[in-house]
Amino acid sequence: MRAADALAWIDEELAELEARTLRRELRGIESATNNLVNLSSNDYLALASDPRVVEAACRAARDSGWGAGAAPLVSGWRREHAALTHDLAEFEGTEAAMLFPSGFAANVGVISALVGQGDAVVLDRLAHASLVAGARLSGATVRVFAHNDYAQLEDLLKKQRSRFRRVLVATEGLFSMDGDLAPLGEIADLCERFDAMLLVDEAHATGVLGPDGRGASSELGVCERVSIRVGTLSKALGSLGGFAVGERRTIDWIMNRAPTFLFSTSLPPAVVAAATAALAIVKSEPERRARVLDLAAELRRGVSIIGNDVGPIVPLVVGAASRAVRESAMLATWGFLVPAIRPPTVPRNSSRLRISVSAAHSAGEIMKLVNALNEVRGGRGSDQ
Ligand SMILES: *Cc1c(COP(=O)(O)O)cnc(C)c1O
Numbered sequence: 001m002r003a004a005d006a007l008a009w010i011d012e013e014l015a016e017l018e019a020r021t022l023r024r025e026l027r028g029i030e031s032a033t034n035n036l037v038n039l040s041s042n043d044y045l046a047l048a049s050d051p052r053v054v055e056a057a058c059r060a061a062r063d064s065g066w067g068a069g070a071a072p073l074v075s076g077w078r079r080e081h082a083a084l085t086h087d088l089a090e091f092e093g094t095e096a097a098m099l100f101p102s103g104f105a106a107n108v109g110v111i112s113a114l115v116g117q118g119d120a121v122v123l124d125r126l127a128h129a130s131l132v133a134g135a136r137l138s139g140a141t142v143r144v145f146a147h148n149d150y151a152q153l154e155d156l157l158k159k160q161r162s163r164f165r166r167v168l169v170a171t172e173g174l175f176s177m178d179g180d181l182a183p184l185g186e187i188a189d190l191c192e193r194f195d196a197m198l199l200v201d202e203a204h205a206t207g208v209l210g211p212d213g214r215g216a217s218s219e220l221g222v223c224e225r226v227s228i229r230v231g232t233l234s235k236a237l238g239s240l241g242g243f244a245v246g247e248r249r250t251i252d253w254i255m256n257r258a259p260t261f262l263f264s265t266s267l268p269p270a271v272v273a274a275a276t277a278a279l280a281i282v283k284s285e286p287e288r289r290a291r292v293l294d295l296a297a298e299l300r301r302g303v304s305i306i307g308n309d310v311g312p313i314v315p316l317v318v319g320a321a322s323r324a325v326r327e328s329a330m331l332a333t334w335g336f337l338v339p340a341i342r343p344p345t346v347p348r349n350s351s352r353l354r355i356s357v358s359a360a361h362s363a364g365e366i367m368k369l370v371n372a373l374n375e376v377r378g379g380r381g382s383d384q
Contacts, residue, residue, distance in 0.1 A: 020321065021321040021322045021325050021342070022321055022342055022343060024342075035335065036332060036335055036336060036337040037335060037336050037337065037361070037365050037369070038337045038358075039336055039337055039338045039339075039355045039356055039357070039361075039369065040337050040338065040339040040354075040356060041356055041358060042204065042234070042235035042236070042356060043235070043236070043238050043358060043360075044204075044207065044208050044235065044236045044289075044292050044312045044356065044357070044358050044359065045207055045208070045236045045238070045278075045281070045282065045288045045289065045292065045358070045359050046238075046288070046358050046359045046360035047236065047237065047238035047278040047281060047282075048238035048239075049238075050238070050277075050278070050281065052277050052281065053238055053239070053274045053277045053278050053281070054274070055277075056273045056274050056276065056277035057239075057270040057271070057273055057274040057277075058270070059273065060080050060269045060270040060272070060273030060274075061268075061269070061270040063269075064078055064079075064080060064269040064270070065269070066268055066269075066270065067265070067268055068081075068265060068266035068267060068268055068269060069265070069266075070265060070266065071261075071262060071263065071264060071265055071266060072099070072261065072266040073255070073261075073262065076265060076266025077266060078266075078269045078272075080269040080270075080272040080273045080276070081099060081266065081267070081269070081272050083272075083273075083276055084097075084099065084272045084273075084275055084276045084279070085097040085098060085099060085243075087276055087279055087280070088243055088245060088279065089245060091212075091213075091214065091279055091282075091283065092214055092223075092229065092245040093214070093223060094229075094245040094246055094247070095246070095247050095248040095251070096245070096246065096247065096248045096250075096251035096252070097243055097244065097245045097251065098243065098244050098251050098254060098255055098261065099233075099241055099242070099243050099266075099267060099272070100241065100242035100243065100244070100258075100260055100261055100264075101241065101242065101260065101264045101265070101267060102232070102234065102240065102241060102242050103130065103201075103203050103230070103231065103232030103233075103234055103235075103241075103242035104129075104130040104133070104242065105130075105242055105260035105261075105264060106130075106230045106231075106232070106242030106243060106244055106260070107128070107130035107131050107133070107134045107170075107199075107201060107230055107242070108130055108133050108134040108137055108258075108259075108260050109134070109244075109254065109258030109259060109260035109261050110134065110199065110228055110230055110244050110254055110258060111131065111134030111135055111137070111138050111140075111168065111170065111199065112134055112137045112138040112139075112257070112258065112259060113253060113254040113256075113257035113258040114138075114166070114168050114197060114199075114228070114253075114254070115138045115140040115166055115167075115168050116138055116139050116140060117139045117140065118140075118164065118165045118166075119138075119140040119141070119164050119165050119166040119167065119168070120140055120141045120142070120143055120160070120163075120164040120166075120167045120168070121134075121135035121138060121140045121141070121142050121143070121167075121168050121169075121170060122143045122144070122145060122153065122156060122157070122167060122168070122169045122170070122196070123135060123142065123143070123144050123145075123169075123170050123171070124144075124145060124147055124148065124170075124171040124172065124182065125144050125145065125146055125147050126147045126172075126175055126177065126178060126347075127170060127171060127172060127201075128172055128176060128201060128203070129344075130201075131170050131172075131199075131201060134170075135170070137259075140164075140168070141164065143156055143160065147175075147178070148180065148182055148183055150183050150186040150187055150190060153169070153187065153190055154190050157190055157193075157194040157196065158194075161194045161195070161196070166196075166197065167194065167195070167196040167197065168196065168197045168198075168199055168227075169187060169190070169191055169196050169197070169198050169199070170198075170199040170200075170201070171184075171187065171199075171200060171201070172200070172201045172203065172204070172216075173200045173201060173202045173204075173205045173209075173215055173216025173217055173219075174202075174204045174205040174208075174209060174215070174216045174310075174311045174313070175204075175313075176203060176204050176313065177313075177315060177341060177345060177346050177352070177354060178313075178315055179309055179311055179312075179313035179314055179315050180309050181216055181219065181220065181309075181310065181311070182200070182216065184200065184216060184217060184220045184222045184226070185220055185221070185222055188222045188225040188226065191225075191227075192225070197227040197228070198225070198226050198227050198228075199226075199227065199228050199229075199230060200215075200216065200217050200226045200228075200229050200230070201230050201231075202214075202215035202216060202217065202229055202230065202231040203230075203231060203232045203235055204235060204236075204311065204312075204313060205219070205311065206231040206232070206235070206236055206237065207235075207236030207237060207278075207279075207282045207289065208236050208289050208292060208293070208311060208312055209289075209310065209311060213282050213283070213286065213289055215229070215231065217229060219310070226246075227246065227250065228244055228245075228246040228250055228254075229244065229245050229246065230242065230243070230244050231243050231244075231245070233271075233272075233275040233278075236278075236282070237275045237278040237279060237282070238274065238275075238278050239271050239272075239274040239275040239278060240267065240271050241267045241271060241272065241275060288359045289359075291359045292312045292357055292358060292359050293310065293311070293312070295312075295357045295359075295361055295363065295366050296310075296311065296312050296313075296314060296357045298363065298366050298367075298370075299314050299355065299357060299366050299369065299370060300314060302366070302367070302369075302370030302373075302374075303316065303370060303373050303374065303377075312356055312357045312358065313354065313355070313356055314354075314355040314356075314357065315341075315352045315353070315354045315355070316352055316353045316354075316355070316373070316377070317350055317351075317352040318351060318352055318353065318377075319349050319350065319351060320349065320351060321340070321342040321343065321351040323351070324340035324341070324342060324351035324352060324353060325340045325342075327340070327353055327376050327377065328340035328353060330376045331353070331372055331373070331376055334368075334372035334375070334376070335368070335372075336369055336372055338353050338354070338355055338369075339353070339354055340352075340353060341353075341354045353373075355369075
């Protein structure tokens with residue numbers, strides 16, 4: 001007799017996902033992008049393949065070896081890590097900076113260091129999975145407000161603030177799947193009024209938004225009012241890793257308490273050196289971010305998106321997952337790699353085409369993309 005197959009449920013679950021067009025699979029980008037214009041990357045400033053970034057990584061690997069070998073507080077902290085945190089703090093205009101293995105790990109670590117049982121984390125409904133994971137791991141009570149609805153946030157704080165010891169409000173600065181900005185000025189007002197800490201996740205905005213490229217907080221003029229800003233080295237900075245910036249005392253505390261910092265291996269020196277080189281380019285070549293923003297504005301005009309969204313992410317909500325997949329496949333025949341984003345990445349019935357513009361695109365490519373989108377989608381803008 002065959003032993004019971006304790007994993008048999010997985011076959012059924014996967015078949016179910018397949019039937020709902022929700023099964024996800026890896027595909028080699030080399031074959032997928034054969035001759036396709038890639039509009040699916042977070043490498044907004046085209047720094048991941050910049051020769052200066054690549055060379056910085058090679059040099060650090062030759063000088064310091066590949067792996068860091070241990071967690072930062074054990075023996076995994078090298079001159080490359082010290083140089084990057086120094087440059088990040090300077091770039092962000094903060095007292096201190098720290099690194100994490102990824103942006104995901106940064107959010108999880110920061111939140112679980114700042115709050116615990118008896119506290120509350122208040123999240124925007126569309127906040128990234130890593131903010132949700134951090135909130136859950138922290139043991140704090142989790143509350144949610146409707147997307148960018150600061151009136152609802154105010155209501156929630158009014159009614160519930162007194163029940164908790166500490167409160168942390170957490171939001172993305174520039175939303176990853178919707179491409180819109182959080183109303184950070186209003187949210188900062190509320191945090192000050194109700195004695196709450198404010199975390200802003202700048203994953204998609206670092207290097208791209210704000211006069212200095214610091215991100216959404218600087219675009220909206222609230223850097224000084226945000227308790228802790230979290231970012232990633234993995235998007236516009238073209239490398240891998242996460243970071244947090246803030247006051248010295250805050251960073252010191254997080255280093256002493258964040259499990260994803262304390263109990264995870266330090267980033268390879270070469271990965272860190274690549275990010276340092278990319279950050280220097282962000283500072284010295286502001287024309288890169290200007291170009292991305294211009295191209296994205298061009299695209300929005302072309303598909304008749306009105307409003308004041310800024311930033312490189314242009315989502316076109318289509319609703320059903322099957323339709324997003326179909327339209328994405330049609331765009332591939334036009335020569336464009338535009339991903340269909342489906343649940344669980346976005347809420348049900350809000351599947352979308354998500355276009356990421358980068359500094360590597362040309363105005364001609366964006367024009368052709370607009371034509372393709374208008375053909376495939378019959379001139380519709382976003383259904384949102
Ligand atoms: C991508 C992303 C992260 C995670 O960053 P990684 O460095 O890729 O782990 C966190 N928050 C938001 C909003 C993101 O889009």
